Each structure stands twice: as C-alpha cells, then as structure tokens.
Amino acid sequence: MNVDMFLQNLQSVQDRYEFTLRDMWDMDETWVTTVQKPVKVVPRKGSKQIEKRTSAERGTLVTVAIVVSAIGNAVPPFLVFPRVHFRDHFLINSPLGSSGAANPSGWMKESDFVGFLDHFVKHTKCSKERPVLLLLDNHESHLSIDGLNYCSTMTIYDIPGIISTALTIAVTPANILAGFKTVGISPFNRDIFQEEDFMGAYVTDRPLPNDLSEMQAYQENGSPGMLNIYSSEATDKTTNQAGSPSTLRDAQLEGMNELVAPNMAISHVNEPTPSTSGISTQKKNKLELNTRSSKTTT
Structure with missing residues (x-):
C-alpha cells in the first residue's frame, strides 16, 4: 500500500x-x-579452530x-x-x-x-x-x-487543503466514539476517572484552611491569598475562642484585597467586639444600664 x-x-x-x-x-x-566489525572470516582450509578478532570498542x-x-x-x-x-x-x-x-x-x-x-x-x-x-x-x-x-x-490559501487532508485521517467514526467513551459520556460511566488520573493536578492543588491555625500557617508560608468562606456563626465562634476580635475576618479581607483590582476595596462594618467571656460589649453595656436603672428605682 x-x-x-x-x-x-x-x-x-x-x-x-x-x-x-x-x-x-x-x-x-x-x-x-x-571501529569496523568484520562480517566474514576466511580461514585456512582444514582448520579446526577459527579465530575472529575485533575491537571491544x-x-x-x-x-x-x-x-x-x-x-x-x-x-x-x-x-x-x-x-x-x-x-x-x-x-x-x-x-x-x-x-x-x-x-x-x-x-x-x-x-x-x-x-x-x-x-x-x-x-x-x-x-x-x-x-x-x-x-x-x-x-x-x-x-x-x-x-x-x-x-x-505556505500561505493562508494552503490551509484549507491541509485541513482537508488531516480531517479524513483524524475525524473517523472510531476516533469520535473513542473520544466520548474515554471521558465517560457515552456509554455513561461515573467512575471512569480514578484517583491516579488526577495526580498531575496535585502539584497545584492546595486545600482551603478550615480554622484560624491553618490560615495563620498559610500566611506564614507566604500565601495570604488562600481564603475560606466561613459562616457568621463559625467566625464568631472561632474569634471568641481565639480571644482576638475579628482577627480571622480581617485576615480574609486582607487577602481578598490583594486579589481585586487596585481601584477596588473590600470593607465591612465593624461589629461589636466580643469579650473573653463570650458576651458582646453592647449586651454587657445594656445589662449594666438595666442594673443601674433598677438601683435608681429602688
């Protein structure tokens, strides 16, 4: 052929x-x-042992x-x-x-x-x-x-002819069906990809931090932009345990400000600072005011 x-x-x-x-x-x-290697050796007629010399190089x-x-x-x-x-x-x-x-x-x-x-x-x-x-x-x-x-x-007018030749070789029914089968589309196969198939992406795959200690570890390693989205309850709970008001939220906003455009900024409204006892300052002031009011009435 x-x-x-x-x-x-x-x-x-x-x-x-x-x-x-x-x-x-x-x-x-x-x-x-x-280094030449002899193909044939011509011995003397009647020789019982024939030697062949060649270089080992x-x-x-x-x-x-x-x-x-x-x-x-x-x-x-x-x-x-x-x-x-x-x-x-x-x-x-x-x-x-x-x-x-x-x-x-x-x-x-x-x-x-x-x-x-x-x-x-x-x-x-x-x-x-x-x-x-x-x-x-x-x-x-x-x-x-x-x-x-x-x-x-080559000019742009040569490209259609090149495509015409390549398509007849590459775009065949066997190649098309194999493409759908390889990615699990047809026939449908949810388990077509195994863990080892994603090994190439593990080089850049970094998990998001789940608590304040992991966030601080990422910042110490030079990655302040690694963020996690926390709910308000989880944030308040974490900051209350840490004893530093809005530390985690400020760290998140600082990292996000580095990712947005220079003429944009992310800000938040300062919420009441939690005390070490877990009771907000606003509630504590209100409790003290009620206590004073009750003493004056008495």
Whole structure:
C-alpha cells in the first residue's frame, strides 16, 4: 500500500511540474563508524579452530548524507559529526564541496536537515522558478516544520487543503466514539476517572484552611491569598475562642484585597467586639444600664 501511495504521489507531482531527469534527485543517509566489525572470516582450509578478532570498542559514528540525480550526477556529501559545535577542520580530506553539521549523537536531526537543504540548494541551483524533485524516506528529521517552510512558502490559501487532508485521517467514526467513551459520556460511566488520573493536578492543588491555625500557617508560608468562606456563626465562634476580635475576618479581607483590582476595596462594618467571656460589649453595656436603672428605682 505504501508503494502504491508513493508511485501515485510521484505521478501526480511529475504531471504537475514535468521534471526532467536532471531535476530528479534521491537522497539517502548512511553511517560510518571508527571501529569496523568484520562480517566474514576466511580461514585456512582444514582448520579446526577459527579465530575472529575485533575491537571491544563501540566506536563513534558519523552520518553521511549523499544525493544523486537520475542522470548520474552527485552532490558532495553532507556529514553530521558527534560533537556539540561544528568546526571547519572536521572536513579535512573530505571530497571537494562537502559540508557538515554537528550534534552530540551524530545522527541526522531536524536542525541538521535544514543545513543539508541549504547545502543541496547551493549545488543544484534550484529555485522557485526552477524547482527540482528531492526524494526522501519518511524519517522524522525530514518532516520538520522548519524543513517544510524552507522548501515552500505556505500561505493562508494552503490551509484549507491541509485541513482537508488531516480531517479524513483524524475525524473517523472510531476516533469520535473513542473520544466520548474515554471521558465517560457515552456509554455513561461515573467512575471512569480514578484517583491516579488526577495526580498531575496535585502539584497545584492546595486545600482551603478550615480554622484560624491553618490560615495563620498559610500566611506564614507566604500565601495570604488562600481564603475560606466561613459562616457568621463559625467566625464568631472561632474569634471568641481565639480571644482576638475579628482577627480571622480581617485576615480574609486582607487577602481578598490583594486579589481585586487596585481601584477596588473590600470593607465591612465593624461589629461589636466580643469579650473573653463570650458576651458582646453592647449586651454587657445594656445589662449594666438595666442594673443601674433598677438601683435608681429602688
């Protein structure tokens, strides 16, 4: 099937551009290592024991990219060396016109392939007015966005054609049904997600404080914006136990003021300050006033 698709695409491109034999190029890569391993051993006839000598080293490889045309011409090789930075002296004694790149692995990578394309254009003199056909395998380094952009300039009018090709591959009944099934929508599955599915969110998931001690711990850790919504009864109960009036509410409002816009502020009406006995000052004053009134009447 892949062979039929290749021949179909080749015929389509050939019909469109009508390439001549000198404009059809084929590129392939091979590697050469510093340690050679013998494939065959030729012993003396009649030998009972045959020895094989080879190096225990793994060796260091260099990738060599070679391009040839349909009329027998060739482009000087492009070499990829296993080094961090490329130096011109790497190409000493190489064929005339050779070029190269370097990366730690020594294999062809996406950035190196763009350098190869520049080397290929330099020697073939191809241009937008005189395009050529370059045949490649489907290695991932040959399919980078930078490489495609180097070979052709994409416009907004090319996008519909790209979408048309992608949709026929991606939007299939099997993929659509699998999408609904994966999230538990159809068929309905309430328990589709397990605890381990949320492990990635635990890095930023922080529980809200439930009492004054947790709020103070968050503030000491540099997180005054962590708030909790308390009911009025729970707030009064907590502040009464702590013995500091409106401490928790003030801490909440201070943290909320840091989250709103600068020209906005959150305020509250000061409520009667609770005493340590749990009786508000207003009620205590009223009780004292009633006591004095009863004494005056007596």
